[in-house]
Amino acid sequence: MMTDTPLAFAQKSSCSSLRTAIRRGRVFGLLGLASFAIALSGCATVTSAEADKPALYVYSTIDALLSGAYDGELTVKHLVSKGDFGLGTYNRLDGEMLVLGGVPYHFTADGAVTVAKPDDKIPLAYVLPFRPTHRFTLAGSPTAMSLTDIEAAIDARLPNKNLFYAVDVTGQFTGITTRAIAAQTRPYRPLAELVKTQVLFPRDAATGTMVGIRSPAFSKGVSVPGWHWHFISTDRSYGGHVLAIGLVNAVASVTPSHKVDLDLPANEDFANSDQTKDRSAELHQVEKQQK
Amino acid sequence: MMTDTPLAFAQKSSCSSLRTAIRRGRVFGLLGLASFAIALSGCATVTSAEADKPALYVYSTIDALLSGAYDGELTVKHLVSKGDFGLGTYNRLDGEMLVLGGVPYHFTADGAVTVAKPDDKIPLAYVLPFRPTHRFTLAGSPTAMSLTDIEAAIDARLPNKNLFYAVDVTGQFTGITTRAIAAQTRPYRPLAELVKTQVLFPRDAATGTMVGIRSPAFSKGVSVPGWHWHFISTDRSYGGHVLAIGLVNAVASVTPSHKVDLDLPANEDFANSDQTKDRSAELHQVEKQQK
Numbered sequence A, B: 001m002m003t004d005t006p007l008a009f010a011q012k013s014s015c016s017s018l019r020t021a022i023r024r025g026r027v028f029g030l031l032g033l034a035s036f037a038i039a040l041s042g043c044a045t046v047t048s049a050e051a052d053k054p055a056l057y058v059y060s061t062i063d064a065l066l067s068g069a070y071d072g073e074l075t076v077k078h079l080v081s082k083g084d085f086g087l088g089t090y091n092r093l094d095g096e097m098l099v100l101g102g103v104p105y106h107f108t109a110d111g112a113v114t115v116a117k118p119d120d121k122i123p124l125a126y127v128l129p130f131r132p133t134h135r136f137t138l139a140g141s142p143t144a145m146s147l148t149d150i151e152a153a154i155d156a157r158l159p160n161k162n163l164f165y166a167v168d169v170t171g172q173f174t175g176i177t178t179r180a181i182a183a184q185t186r187p188y189r190p191l192a193e194l195v196k197t198q199v200l201f202p203r204d205a206a207t208g209t210m211v212g213i214r215s216p217a218f219s220k221g222v223s224v225p226g227w228h229w230h231f232i233s234t235d236r237s238y239g240g241h242v243l244a245i246g247l248v249n250a251v252a253s254v255t256p257s258h259k260v261d262l263d264l265p266a267n268e269d270f271a272n273s274d275q276t277k278d279r280s281a282e283l284h285q286v287e288k289q290q291k
Helices: A016-023 A030-041 A062-067 A076-082 A147-155 A191-197 A268-272 A280-287 B016-023 B030-041 B062-067 B076-082 B147-155 B191-197 B268-272 B280-287
Strands: A004-006 A055-059 A085-089 A096-100 A103-107 A113-115 A124-128 A134-139 A164-180 A199-215 A226-233 A239-257 A259-263 B004-006 B055-059 B085-089 B096-100 B103-107 B113-115 B124-128 B134-139 B164-180 B199-215 B226-233 B239-257 B259-263
Touching (some): A055 A085, A062 A280, A076 A103, A076 A124, A085 A199, A085 A226, A096 A226, A134 A147, A147 A239, A164 A226, A191 A280, B055 B076, B062 B124, B062 B280, B076 B103, B076 B124, B085 B226, B096 B124, B096 B164, B134 B147, B147 B199, B147 B226, B164 B226
Antiparallel strands (some): A055 A124, A085 A096, A096 A103, A199 A226, B004 B134, B055 B124, B085 B096, B096 B103, B134 B239, B199 B226
């Protein structure tokens, strides 16, 4: 079941607390969702041209990370000034990063979830100011939607596959597997080798938010083409990079981005990283669950 | 022969007229260059962190152009607000674009060189505020340096191949071949087909400026990996996309860019363009001289 609600939010409206409540996953019943969808339609405000076009801030490149450039100069403080929603990792490849509602979460390989410190550093990140233009419900019936199903259902609502999209999917999930990789020591090995050491965190059920970035094919080398998902539970105690998930019911909120603000690290690791080879196969190995 | 002159310009210094004179190619003798290099060293001023990092403004993607997306919404007026140096083309694939000293030149397939109007539109462009950090002389002796030689000589000065660079090579050239493609009518055919209709403009010798953008391998799909050169003569009567050139002597000025400001067209052509295939072979066919 999918119910469409086109939105035209200003960045800060009187409806923000309502949206926040929905984003935080406090409301999951479908009837409740329908009511909220109607309420949200009433929240639509005039949107300026600039508000229509939040820029996706990208620090470093996926090919640099794949090659082993695990240390950046970007601070968490600077990152959250560029966007309140997104994903990435931390220096030394220390676990997974997720930014939601402006809060930079840190999932480590021991299973802990903490809030990163302003001076923590980042080798790779994708964030933007989350200003959804479209919202719809997703529900798995009679069985949960798989990750592939979720991506297909959202893709069906995105006529332009040549833009970037940030998507918040907040609701009730089942059969979740997240992963995190432990902090590394130098000399760093390529990511495709380290992924064999990843720690898996399976969970039967959780309410929470999938934070997704969808990147167009032409951005290969800079971003992960297609979908890239991290997850955080509503109680902020569980999450990581999503390898598998089942959706019971949720609300998907979509922020399209026509603009990318790419910021390349000014350090030796980045300068010396070999970004000339095609790392598509390595990327698939790193990002997806191995069959 | 190459003489290095590291620079640290503020965007506007009292030396700007001197730099402008050099950029405009009024001085070509090597002795003269040496004197100017010394004079320019004296121009170095304190450079702010931001001035170190001019953003390369990129409108649309090379893969969109290759697929036949020849109409953009970007105006010349907006383009030159983003940078005073760079290259691209005009709507309907009408010839070649070069921006130098903030002036948007237009080379058409009839061999004319005009200054574009503020409302002219652009489907693809790469421009930045030109703030060179490094300058050196290049000279072909006893024979002119080929395009390959020029690129190799500049590459040797760029330790970090994972950044973007804008390079102004102003001097005396020989054996030049430029090209331009005539404006197209819909339905548009892919660029690799149209390049067969390109008009060549050979010239035995000219003084002028090569305007180059060097893009890292990871930007494939968005930009032309490696070098991309357009040329304009000092008298502004001749130029286009460079297929072949010989360098007698010149000054190369290099502006590195750690930042890219990518702006994707908000039109149907871009949305519908097939950017999923690998267009490397098409790109080579389009950008380089066929043997």
